[in-house]
Amino acid sequence: MEDTQTFVLGLTGGVGAGKSTVLAYLEEAYGFYVIQTDLTARTLMEPGMPGLCAAVEIFGEDILDGTGSLCRPLLAERMFGNAELRRQLDARTHPLVWEAVRRETAAHRERPVVIETAIPGKEFRDTCREIWYLYTSEDVRAARLAESRGYSAEKTRGIMANQADEAAFARLADARIDNSGPPEETRRQVDRLLAERGIPKMNMAKDRADT
Numbered sequence: 001m002e003d004t005q006t007f008v009l010g011l012t013g014g015v016g017a018g019k020s021t022v023l024a025y026l027e028e029a030y031g032f033y034v035i036q037t038d039l040t041a042r043t044l045m046e047p048g049m050p051g052l053c054a055a056v057e058i059f060g061e062d063i064l065d066g067t068g069s070l071c072r073p074l075l076a077e078r079m080f081g082n083a084e085l086r087r088q089l090d091a092r093t094h095p096l097v098w099e100a101v102r103r104e105t106a107a108h109r110e111r112p113v114v115i116e117t118a119i120p121g122k123e124f125r126d127t128c129r130e131i132w133y134l135y136t137s138e139d140v141r142a143a144r145l146a147e148s149r150g151y152s153a154e155k156t157r158g159i160m161a162n163q164a165d166e167a168a169f170a171r172l173a174d175a176r177i178d179n180s181g182p183p184e185e186t187r188r189q190v191d192r193l194l195a196e197r198g199i200p201k202m203n204m205a206k207d208r209a210d211t
Contacts, residue, residue: 006109006110006111006112006113007112007113007129007197007199008105008112008113008114008115008127008128008129009026009032009112009113009114009115009128009129009130009131009132010114010115010116010117010120010124010125010127010128010130010131010132011023011026011114011115011116011117011131011132011134012116012117012118012120012124012131012132012133012134012169012172012173013118013133013134013135013136013169013179014118014136014141014169015118015141015145015156015159016136016140016141016142016144016145016156017134017135017136017141017179018134018136018144018179018186019116019118019134021179021183021186022134022177022179022186022190023036023114023116025186025187025190026112026114026190027114029187029201029202030112030194030199030200030201030202031111031112031202032111032112032113032114033108033111033112033113033114034113034114034116035101035104035105035113035114035115035116036115036116036117037097037098037101037115037116037117037119038117038118040097040100040101040104041093041097043100044093044096044097044100045070045072046069046070047067047068047069050096051092051093051096051097052070054089054092054093054096055070055075055089055093058085058088058089058092059075059078059079059085059089062074063075063078094123095123098123098124098127101115101127102127105127112199115127115128120168120169120172124172125172130174130175131172131173131174131175132173132174132175132176132177132193133169133170133172133173133175133176133177134177134179135166135169135176135177135178135179135180136178136179136180137180140180141156142156142157175193177189177190177193
């Protein structure tokens with residue numbers, strides 16, 4: 001990113017790691033502007049958007065419903081059943097997602113920005129000044145997903161098996177946060193890392209008054 005950008009942080013980790021909780025803390029306590037690449041990808045699959053056009057070219061017009069919108073369960077079924085077509089769609093949409101992410105990041109130069117993704121790669125590394133890996137033990141992740149989303153142990157294992165492993169996340173990251181414990185411990189780790197980078201809390205004056 002250009003030097004005029006305040007600070008661009010990348011946050012990554014597996015399903016159930018607690019990324020949404022950390023994103024909320026970064027936004028509320030430090031004023032970060034939050035970008036989630038899965039939401040960017042969803043936007044690109046809206047009617048008239050280039051991602052949906054690519055999906056129709058690859059999978060056919062019958063993945064659309066009667067209103068011209070994407071039938072997401074049908075697309076998911078088609079992608080699951082054909083790895084080559086899924087690869088083709090990823091190759092078409094992945095650059096579109098990161099182009100949109102970079103535009104959105106540049107539009108918020110006055111604030112620190114955090115970009116969250118579960119699929120780390122070169123574009124992620126190139127876009128972020130640094131990357132944090134949110135580690136959470138598999139047992140804790142499975143328990144959280146069962147409670148928050150009702151996932152079975154089998155479904156959770158299947159999702160985890162299709163994501164990057166800890167070594168892949170760790171190789172890309174500049175810092176590691178352990179989110180296996182209580183929330184206050186995770187927040188302390190975030191506070192320490194941001195203090196080292198000179199990024200102040202928005203409510204520091206209030207915090208001092210309360211102590």
